[in-house]
Amino acid sequence: MTTSKPLLSVVSPVYEEEAVLPQFHRVLSEVLDGLADEYDAEIILVDDGSRDGTLPLLRRLAQDDPRVRYCSFSRNFGHQAAITAGLERARGDVIVTLDSDLQHPPSLIPALLEKWKDGADVVVTLREDHASAGVVKRLSSRLFFHLMRLLSEREVRDAASDYQLLSRKALDGLLRLGETHRYLRGMVNWLGFPTAAVSFRVAPREVGASKFTFGRLSGFAVDALLSFSKIPLRLPFFLGVAVILVGLGYGVWGLAQTVLTHGPWEPGWIVLLATVHVIGGSILCSVSLVGEYVGRIYEQVKGRPLYLLKESSYDPDAEAMRRGRDQASAA
Ligand code: UDP
Numbered sequence: 001m002t003t004s005k006p007l008l009s010v011v012s013p014v015y016e017e018e019a020v021l022p023q024f025h026r027v028l029s030e031v032l033d034g035l036a037d038e039y040d041a042e043i044i045l046v047d048d049g050s051r052d053g054t055l056p057l058l059r060r061l062a063q064d065d066p067r068v069r070y071c072s073f074s075r076n077f078g079h080q081a082a083i084t085a086g087l088e089r090a091r092g093d094v095i096v097t098l099d100s101d102l103q104h105p106p107s108l109i110p111a112l113l114e115k116w117k118d119g120a121d122v123v124v125t126l127r128e129d130h131a132s133a134g135v136v137k138r139l140s141s142r143l144f145f146h147l148m149r150l151l152s153e154r155e156v157r158d159a160a161s162d163y164q165l166l167s168r169k170a171l172d173g174l175l176r177l178g179e180t181h182r183y184l185r186g187m188v189n190w191l192g193f194p195t196a197a198v199s200f201r202v203a204p205r206e207v208g209a210s211k212f213t214f215g216r217l218s219g220f221a222v223d224a225l226l227s228f229s230k231i232p233l234r235l236p237f238f239l240g241v242a243v244i245l246v247g248l249g250y251g252v253w254g255l256a257q258t259v260l261t262h263g264p265w266e267p268g269w270i271v272l273l274a275t276v277h278v279i280g281g282s283i284l285c286s287v288s289l290v291g292e293y294v295g296r297i298y299e300q301v302k303g304r305p306l307y308l309l310k311e312s313s314y315d316p317d318a319e320a321m322r323r324g325r326d327q328a329s330a331a
């Protein structure tokens with residue numbers, strides 16, 4: 001093994017994929033063999049608590065192929081946790097994450113590496129066509145990205161997938177984000193490093209079934225929306241203002257009627273409506289105010305770094321970046 005070649009880490013979550021895993025390993029190995037002149041490689045497979053024959057298969061793969069390393073969860077913790085565990089264990093100079101069900105074609109890896117060589121720290125992949133997915137999945141995915149774009153404070157790309165490349169620098173940054181509810185695509189986007197994109201066609205799942213039921217997907221979408229947007233916290237405020245305005249409208253109307261007709265203060269129900277609206281609206285506004293504080297506590301608890309460096313000529317910075325990397329690789 002020459003030391004001059006960069007190390008490529010391929011990270012893949014595996015959950016009950018015994019049917020497709022050998023084929024995945026074969027296809028991926030062919031791609032890595034093709035890159036062997038330029039890159040050393042390691043394959044990190046994370047078993048997300050499978051109850052089928054996945055784990056014995058992983059043991060066998062690790063025995064037969066020195067590039068393969070694996071770890072196995074005590075139970076199913078979800079695929080974002082599995083990718084995270086793999087990323088924490090990756091030692092590479094450049095890291096690629098992809099699904100182990102062959103829906104993310106390994107043949108795309110050389111194209112991702114080209115973009116990395118051109119200077120991108122992050123290369124995302126965009127799903128060009130996923131007609132193979134069901135109608136409900138496609139519609140909900142479109143709705144999700146629409147909402148995300150509406151609510152997120154950062155630009156969101158449509159149809160981004162968890163098939164992506166990270167430079168060592170980007171991965172070190174990502175590993176400093178210790179939040180529990182993880183939406184990795186958003187977190188990678190938050191890093192802000194120079195990003196390139198490659199499109200690909202999602203292959204239909206040939207073996208096994210998708211592990212994402214509608215319920216699981218919606219939970220994931222809620223995680224994504226709530227961890228990247230403070231807008232939901234502010235909604236009660238706008239609603240509250242609208243309700244107060246309605247209340248004031250009733251008040252003005254009642255007053256105008258009294259003045260114009262010079263009559264007695266008859267329409268007591270208008271006063272009642274105005275009062276109810278103003279009180280209700282004020283409560284909504286107060287809820288939003290509490291929400292602002294909760295939002296701040298949430299930001300603080302997430303403990304994301306205040307900034308990430310792209311480069312620096314200042315020595316202690318270089319030292320800190322190196323330390324961050326050592327910590328990340330020790331994890
Ligand atoms: N996966 C996982 N844990 C889970 C569910 C899925 O590690 O709880 C893995 C799975 O083995 C696959 C990837 O995550 O490699 C994507 O899962 P799946 O193909 O079921 O999702 P879909 O492609 O239908 O969105």
Ligand code: MG
Nearest residue numbers: 099101103205
């Ligand atoms: Mg899949």
